[in-house]
Amino acid sequence: MAASRRRAPIITSTPTRGDFPLAGTTGRLGPLGSVAQFVVGWGFTFAFALSAALIAIATLGRFSTWLTPLLLRFWARTMFRIERIDLYVEGTAHVQPRAMKVSLFNHTSLLDAMIVTACMPTGSVAAIKREALFIPFVGLALWALGFLLIDRGRTDRAKQVLARAAERMQTEQLTVFIAPEGTRGADGELQPFKKGPFHIARVSGAPLVPMLIDGGHLVHPLGRALTQPGVVRVRFLPPIATDGLTTENMGPFVERVHGIMRVGLDDLRRDPGGALR
Numbered sequence: 237m238a239a240s241r242r243r244a245p246i247i248t249s250t251p252t253r254g255d256f257p258l259a260g261t262t263g264r265l266g267p268l269g270s271v272a273q274f275v276v277g278w279g280f281t282f283a284f285a286l287s288a289a290l291i292a293i294a295t296l297g298r299f300s301t302w303l304t305p306l307l308l309r310f311w312a313r314t315m316f317r318i319e320r321i322d323l324y325v326e327g328t329a330h331v332q333p334r335a336m337k338v339s340l341f342n343h344t345s346l347l348d349a350m351i352v353t354a355c356m357p358t359g360s361v362a363a364i365k366r367e368a369l370f371i372p373f374v375g376l377a378l379w380a381l382g383f384l385l386i387d388r389g390r391t392d393r394a395k396q397v398l399a400r401a402a403e404r405m406q407t408e409q410l411t412v413f414i415a416p417e418g419t420r421g422a423d424g425e426l427q428p429f430k431k432g433p434f435h436i437a438r439v440s441g442a443p444l445v446p447m448l449i450d451g452g453h454l455v456h457p458l459g460r461a462l463t464q465p466g467v468v469r470v471r472f473l474p475p476i477a478t479d480g481l482t483t484e485n486m487g488p489f490v491e492r493v494h495g496i497m498r499v500g501l502d503d504l505r506r507d508p509g510g511a512l513r
Contacts, residue, residue, distance in 0.1 A: 270462045277318045277463075284311045285377035292380035301408055304381045305356040312354035320465035321347075321455055325355055327472035334359040336405045336442035337475065338433055342426055342497060343415040344452030347463065351449055352413050355470060360411040363401070363433075384412065386432070398432055402439035412436060413447070416490075424453035426498050429490050438482070443475035446497045450504050471504050473497075 288307045292300065316323050331339055334357070341352055352362055363384035369375035378385070384401050387393040401412055416434070417427040437444055448471045455466035476496065481489055 270464070273319060274462055277315060280314065280318060281311070282373045284314075285373040289373070289377040289380040292377075292382075297380075297382065300382050301410070302358045305353075305358055305360055307381070308353035308356055312350045312352075315350050316354065319347075319350075319455075319463045321463070322467045323351065323354060323470070324467070325470045325472075328355065328357070330445050330472040330474055331355075331360070331411055331447075332357050334409055335411070336409055336440055337411040337445050338405075338437045338440075338442050339411055339413045339445045339447050339472075340416050340433055340493070340497065341413060341447035342449055342501065343417045343420040344424055344449045345420065345456040345458070347452045347456045347468070348415065348449065351452060351468060351470060352447070355447070356413065357411065359409060360413060361404075363397075363412060363414040384414075386414075394432060395435075398436050399439065402436050405436070405440045405442060411445075412442075416493075420453070420458065422453070422458040424450070426494065426501060429494050431486060431490060434478075434481070434486055434490055434493075437478040438486070441478065443477050444493060445475050446473040446493070446500060447471075448473065448497065448501050448504050450501065469504060471500065473500050 284307075288311070291307070292304070295303065331337060339360075341348065344351075349362075349364070356362065361382055361384060363386050364378065366385040366387045368378055368383075369385060384397060386397055404410060405412060412433075414433045414436070416429040416432075418430050419427060421427050434444075436442070449468065450470075451466060451468035454464075455468060456463045473496070476493060478489075
């Protein structure tokens with residue numbers, strides 16, 4: 237009976253090895269249910285953050301390249317079930333096997349932290365705004381788990397972090413997940429790109445792997461404190477080579493990548509299995 241009151245998520249493509257549906261339990265929640273969901277979600281997040289930080293500190297970061305993604309996937313996929321969100325991921329072969337890559341994802345909502353970490357393979361790390369360090373317990377976990385902390389308000393510090401990220405990528409063969417947009421829009425449309433992530437690719441020589449997210453702006457709209465049940469879809473596109481990328485030709489290259497991601501996002505939304513709009 238419940239299925240007749242809602243549209244179930246649909247995947248029309250044939251999943252490849254590594255692609256996965258993460259089933260939540262979509263459906264409407266009343267005001268009290270939404271508040272309870274909010275409290276449980278943050279309670280679990282605080283408990284997880286403290287536990288993960290202690291594990292990372294106790295192991296001295298020796299196993300961070302495989303342990304951090306493992307812990308974060310557990311947190312993210314549990315949160316999707318708490319928030320009653322169905323997540324579908326396609327094209328994960330493009331971020332495997334382990335090698336240097338810069339995965340660019342479109343910034344859709346506050347749920348991006350969950351969406352990205354749910355998809356992180358072994359040997360990957362995410363770049364986030366430095367302000368997240370001030371969230372109780374969560375900030376400690378972000379530091380201990382080795383996130384790249386970007387200070388967007390200070391260009392000199394941001395450049396230093398990006399340069400260290402490129403060095404770390406080469407040493408550890410990492411994939412870095414980073415949002416190239418300066419901010420997110422309320423309508424889920426792609427915003428102009430900053431050049432920081434492209435400098436990482438230029439210095440390291442790593443290819444770019446676009447990660448397209450659709451539906452995040454609907455389940456957690458801009459300005460809302462509570463998440464509503466729904467469907468989110470992710471599609472990884474084939475790698476884009478960065479051979480020959482220089483500071484001189486970076487502008488046109490950034491625009492080309494923006495165009496590829498914009499067209500890819502439009503295709504994802506036209507797909508019959510795309511998130512509801």
